[in-house]
Amino acid sequence: MKMNQKRFKKIVKLVAAPIVLSAFLVGCSDGGDSRTVATVNKEKITEGELNKLLQSQYGSTALDSLITNKIVELEAKKLDIKxxxxxxxxxxxxxxxxxGGEEALLKSLESYNMTKKDVEKDIKNYLLTLKVMEDYIDVTDEDVKAYYEENKESFNTEEQVQASHILVEDEATANEVIKKLNAGEDFGELAHEYSTDTVSAENGGELGYFSKGxxxxxxxxxxxAMKVGEVSxxxxxxEHGYHIIKVTDKKAAVKANFESAKEEARKKLVEExxxxxxxxxxxxxMKEYDIKTTLFEK
Incomplete structure (x- = not known):
């Protein structure tokens, strides 16, 4: 299923690099360097070997992320920005x-070993960065107006549908699910039981809002083409299989004007x-701070 890939990429960019890579720099677990993390024909690969490889390949990148995050924190403290x-x-x-809900989001982040606290920590650093740099980049009201005029169409809201679905491999199973729905069984529970889209199934099949394309x-x-409350x-x-769709809400298209879009335009321009x-x-x-790295010292 083609989901909100732009949003997903933003999340991954936000939380994955500094947290996942920095995790490689953390010492071994209580099991020590000798803990086995994989075997090949009973030949062991140890945690120590894994950490050494990860540190040599990704250590500098992760350390740079942590250093820049620390600079942002110190600058925010200096400027009393919170x-x-x-x-x-x-x-x-x-x-x-x-x-389509927190459960689905966290499910998508599991492959990065992320938690809600990890995400919130990086969101905080991201928002601090925007605030700290706002004076540095100097965005004026005239800049915001010009940005809006250049990107006017992007501030219009397209028609959106909020829907849930149950995805199965064959038509016979799909018809079986529809029969159960017609008998009064709960859509969310059937999504948990039947849907092969495991991410949305965790949240009762909920996909969130989406626009055309x-x-x-x-x-x-x-x-x-469906009405709110209707089930296919x-x-x-x-190409993914057979879907049973439930439409839970609709939002009409809205044409923006500068006054209604001004804050969003400013935020986008600042981010850009x-x-x-x-x-x-x-x-x-970096020239203003005393930075010493000892990662690769023996």
Whole structure:
């Protein structure tokens, strides 16, 4: 299923690099270097061997991430800049909504060994970076207006559908599920039981909101043609299998104006300029701090 890939990439970029790579730098577990992490024909591969390889390949990258994060924290402290729990929760909420719930989001992050606390920690650092650099990048009201005019269409909200689905491999199973739904069984429970889309199944089949172009064509056409509260009467076949779709909400398209989009435009422009100027800012700030690294010292 074609999900919200842009959102997913943002999450991975946000939480994976500094946390996952830094995990490689942590010492061995209580089992020590000799703990076996894999075997090949009964030949052992130890945790010590794994850590040594990971440290040599990724250690510098992870350490750089941790150093720059620390610089951001110190700059924020110097400028008395803080990020509130409410701001972190709001940013986190945008991720959970795009995944159809927290369970589905965390399921997607399992491959990175991430937890909610890990995500929130990096969200905090990300928001601190935006705030700390805001004076450095100097975004004026005129800049925001110009950015809005150049990107006006992107601030329009397309028609969206919120839907859940149960994905199965064959039509016979799909019809069996529909029969149970018609008999009054719960959609979410059947998603848990039957759906091969394990990520959405964890949240009762919920996919969140999506606009046209985000799902495969057959699924999209069916979902947008349905009414709120309606469940597909026949299975919808796609390249992924057979879907039973339930539409839970719809949002009409909205044409934006500058006043309604001003804050969003400012935020996007700040993020864009931070991305462009972050490296130069870090290099400039590094000269102001006494930084010593001992990672590769014997």
């Amino acid at each position: 990020v509130s729990d409410k701001e972190i929760a709001e940013e986190y909420k945008t991720y959970t909504e795009s995944y 985000q799902m495969v064509e057959e699924f999209e056409n069916a979902a947008f 009467k026949t299975p919808v076949k796609t 300029r931070v991305n462009e100027q972050y490296q130069a800012w870090v290099e400039e700030k």
